[in-house]
Amino acid sequence: MQPVYKRILLKISGEVLAGEQGHGFDFDMMNSICEEVKKLSDLGVEVGLVVGGGNFWRGRSGGSMDRTRADHIGMLATVMNSLALADTLEHLGVDVRVQTAIEMRAFAEPYIRNRAVRHLEKGRVCIFGAGTGNPFFSTDTCAALRAAEINAEVILKATNVDGVYDKDPNKFADAVKYDKVTHSEVLEKDLKVMDSTAASLCRDNGIKILVFNLSDPENIVKAVCGENIGTLVY
Numbered sequence: 001m002q003p004v005y006k007r008i009l010l011k012i013s014g015e016v017l018a019g020e021q022g023h024g025f026d027f028d029m030m031n032s033i034c035e036e037v038k039k040l041s042d043l044g045v046e047v048g049l050v051v052g053g054g055n056f057w058r059g060r061s062g063g064s065m066d067r068t069r070a071d072h073i074g075m076l077a078t079v080m081n082s083l084a085l086a087d088t089l090e091h092l093g094v095d096v097r098v099q100t101a102i103e104m105r106a107f108a109e110p111y112i113r114n115r116a117v118r119h120l121e122k123g124r125v126c127i128f129g130a131g132t133g134n135p136f137f138s139t140d141t142c143a144a145l146r147a148a149e150i151n152a153e154v155i156l157k158a159t160n161v162d163g164v165y166d167k168d169p170n171k172f173a174d175a176v177k178y179d180k181v182t183h184s185e186v187l188e189k190d191l192k193v194m195d196s197t198a199a200s201l202c203r204d205n206g207i208k209i210l211v212f213n214l215s216d217p218e219n220i221v222k223a224v225c226g227e228n229i230g231t232l233v234y
Contacts, residue, residue, distance in 0.1 A: 001043070001221065001225040002043075002225060002226075003040070003043050003044070003045050003224045003225055003226075004224065004225060004226035005045065005153045005154050005224055006044075006045065006046060006153060007045070007046040007047075007048070007120060007150065007151065007152050007153055008040075008045060008046070008047055008048070008152055008153065008154055008155075008156055008224060009048045009049070009050065009143055009146055009147035009150070009152040009154070009155045009156070010037070010047060010048070010049045010050070010155075010156045010158065010220065011049075011050050011051075011052075011139070011140065011143040011155055011156065011157045011158065012033065012049070012050070012051045012052070012158050012214070013051075013052045013054055013158070013159065013160075014051060014052035014053045014054035014055040014056065014077065014078070014081055015052070015054045015055055015160075016029065016033070016055075016158065016160070016214050017029060017030055017033075017051070017055050017081055017084070017085075018055035022055075023055055023056070024055060024056070025055070025084055027088075029217075030084065030085065030088050031088055031092075032217040033085075033214070033217050033220070034085060034088040034089045034092055034094070035092060035217070036217045036218060036220040036221050037049070037089060037094065037125060037220065038089065038092045038093070038094050039221050040220065040221060040224055041094055041123065041125060043221075043224075044123075045224055046120040046121070046123070047120075047125045047126070048116070048120065048125075048126050048127075048128060048146055048147070048150050048152060049082075049085065049125060049126070049127045049128065050078075050127075050128050050139055050142050050143040050146060051078055051081040051082055051085060051127070051129075051139070052078060052081070052139040053074045053075070053076075053077025053078040053080070053081060053139070054077075055077075055081065056077035056080060056081075057070075057073050057074050057076075057077040058074060067135060067136070068135040068136075071131075071135035071136065072135065074131070075101070075102060075129075075130040075131050075133070076130075078129050078130055078131055078139060079098075079100055079104065079107065079108070079129040079130050081129075082098045082100070082108070082127045082128070082129035083098060083107060083108070083129075085127055086098045086127055089125055094125055095122075095123060095124045095125070096124060096125040096126075096127065097109060097116075097119045097124050097125075097126050097127070098127045098129055099111040099112070099115070099116055099126060099127070099128055099129070100128075100129040100130040101128070101129070101130040101131060101132055101133030101134075101142070102130045102133050104130075108129060111128060111130075111133075113149050113150070116128075116146075116149075116150055117150055117151075120150060126150075128142065128146050132145055137197065138194075138195050138197070138198065140157075140194040140195050140198040141194075141195065141197045141198040141201065143155055143157070143194075143198065144194070144197075144198040144199075144201040144202050144205075144207065145201060147202075147207050148201065148205045148207060152207070153208070154207070154208045154209070154210055155202065155207060155208070155209045155210070156210050156212070156220065156223055156224070157193070157194070157209055157210065157211045157212075158212060158213075158214035158219070158220065159211060159212070159213065159214065160213065160214070160215070161211075161213060162177070162212065162213040162229070162230060163177045163178065163179075163211055163212065163213075163229075163230045163231035164177070164178045164181055164186070164191055164193050164211050164231035164233065165177050165178070165191075166178070166189070166191070168192075177231065178191075178231045179228075179231060179232070180231065180232045180233075180234065181231060181232075181233055181234075182233070182234060183199060183202055183203030183233055183234070184203065186199050186203075186233055187199055187200065187203065193209060193211055193231075193233055194209070202233070208232060208233065208234050209232070209233040210223050210230055210231070210232050210233075211230050211231045211233065212229045212230025212231075213229075213230070
């Protein structure tokens with residue numbers, strides 16, 4: 001298999017790491033995902049990775065809690081997931097670094113753009129934790145921001161659906177899947193690929209997004225090698 005991208009940003013939801021149990025870690029699922037990331041690394045693809053925290057906490061889980069504090073808890077959840085993925089990758093023999101937007105020097109490096117790029121150039125997988133370091137910004141926005149900063153060619157957004165639809169395929173049987181769609185259409189039609197802040201950032205910086213289903217982790221490698229899966233946002 002021959003990759004069509006040299007440097008990518010892989011965005012994984014926290015819920016995916018929980019598997020069918022819906023909370024915490026499903027180590028078999030994590031291992032399956034990390035095995036595919038290892039394949040990419042072995043193919044010479046430079047991989048940046050952003051993971052959500054939804055298997056532990058989502059900002060809206062805070063109820064009447066102050067939104068800023070709820071988002072801070074969510075950032076910590078993403079760091080837990082980042083460390084778990086790093087440990088799994090290391091057990092597979094992958095050289096990996098975790099960088100966090102909020103300094104946690106006992107756990108990980110602080111996020112420094114030039115250092116992250118250097119890690120990627122040396123073939124290390126670089127996992128970006130703690131979101132952007134700011135409340136009110138999602139991990140999708142973090143993925144868009146980090147992709148722009150490291151000059152990634154594409155964001156691979158691994159989800160629980162097999163692409164972008166004109167409406168929710170879980171609710172509407174007549175939902176139509178797009179093979180390709182522009183950033184402007186995503187924003188104008190509110191297609192829920194990413195939140196509007198992340199989508200605007202990708203549009204303004206010309207970053208492609210490939211949305212695909214992670215129920216089969218092998219789709220990660222297939223997507224990077226140019227197979228026709230998911231939906232390309234360009």
